[in-house]
Amino acid sequence: MVHKTKLVFPSIEMANALKKYRTEFEETGDTMHGVSSLEKFTEINDWLEHLKAYESKETLPNKNFVPSFQYVLYDTLTHEILGAVSIRTELNDCLRQVGGHIGYSVAPSKRRKGYGRLILKEALKKAEGHGLKRVLVTCDEDNIPSAKVIEANEGVLESIVLDSESNKQVKQYWINL
Numbered sequence: 001m002v003h004k005t006k007l008v009f010p011s012i013e014m015a016n017a018l019k020k021y022r023t024e025f026e027e028t029g030d031t032m033h034g035v036s037s038l039e040k041f042t043e044i045n046d047w048l049e050h051l052k053a054y055e056s057k058e059t060l061p062n063k064n065f066v067p068s069f070q071y072v073l074y075d076t077l078t079h080e081i082l083g084a085v086s087i088r089t090e091l092n093d094c095l096r097q098v099g100g101h102i103g104y105s106v107a108p109s110k111r112r113k114g115y116g117r118l119i120l121k122e123a124l125k126k127a128e129g130h131g132l133k134r135v136l137v138t139c140d141e142d143n144i145p146s147a148k149v150i151e152a153n154e155g156v157l158e159s160i161v162l163d164s165e166s167n168k169q170v171k172q173y174w175i176n177l
Contacts, residue, residue: 034103100136141169
């Protein structure tokens with residue numbers, strides 16, 4: 001199948017594709033990363049409003065969070081969401097340990113097709129456009145596919161730390177933009 005992909009802000013016109021993306025994760029039991037709490041919203045419009053509030057320090061509903069921008073890897077031919085990525089423009093103490101500047105996921109049915117590498121590559125361009133010069137990207141130590149994606153995008157392993165919430169080891173990579 002031919003795909004024509006773009007990393008774009010999600011919109012209400014993508015509501016059905018976003019619901020399908022969310023449902024695919026629910027059906028597989030996988031955790032969605034880089035979706036800014038999409039799983040908590042029944043209405044896509046409410047989620048889109050939520051995203052807008054997080055784009056500025058002045059409008060953050062939770063002052064323990066940092067500004068972020070949500071994108072989706074959208075197939076303009078099939079009208080599918082192939083992946084999602086959240087770019088955080090700052091780090092707080094929690095994100096310095098686990099989470100970093102960029103969180104992303106690829107639809108379970110679209111994995112092992114190069115979309116992880118593509119979404120991170122395009123996210124790095126967006127991060128630079130948001131003024132970042134260097135980004136932290138993390139993954140669980142046992143998430144070998146994600147580690148390969150990060151390393152393919154010039155991620156340099158700095159350390160491995162314990163995530164006290166999940167009790168898992170987390171790899172911390174830095175990428176210069």
